[in-house]
Amino acid sequence: MEMTLLLISFIFHGISFIVIFLLYQKLKSATEAESQFEKRISEVEDLFNSYLLELKDENKKFLGLLTHLDHLHQDEADDTDQATYKEKQAKVREHVNVQSDEINTEKSFQYERQALLTKAEKQVENNSLEKIQVKDNIDTPSIESQIMHLYSTGASIEEIAKKFNRGNTEVELIVKFNSLNERINT
DSSP states (O other), X not given: OHHHHHHHHHHHXXXXXXXXXXXXXXXXXXXXXXXXXXXXXXXXXXXXXXXXXXXXXXXXXXXXXXXXXXXXXXXXXXXXXXXXXXXXXXXXXXXXXXHHHHHHHHXXXXXXXXXXXXXXXXXXXXXXXXXOOOOOOSSSOOHHHHHHHHHHTTOOHHHHHHHXXXXXXXXXXXXXXXXXXXXXHO
């Protein structure tokens, strides 16, 4: 009788050690996954910060251009030739429209960044590290996929930007994001 109780005790001790070991392994894998996820978040934040710094530089150049164009505008107001003045004014408006489109793109990226960070924070809180999947429309490829296709065939960022009437920084950001996603998924 004592032998049976002793044997049952050893069996329960063995089972409890196995369960403790399995729980320890799960905890360890969860903490590793969380640290990798936080690393990915910091990489994305660094990428956004570099993009914003590039945008600030472009905005400074744009403001300098506007100042220069304002001086030209004042000089042109003195000229009697209205045709050249109107042509230059149309070019200025076109350039301002392109720059305002880039600024609007920056704002949309900031909203997307905030949405991604909010989703990431919720995932960390729930300890559920799901992969975010993006479904592309098979019939019409997105601009991003077209940009990546041209980039993979060897086209430069400037050529791609001209083809899609986008800014160099925007095309460069799309290429960086997709290469970052490829690195994360592998």
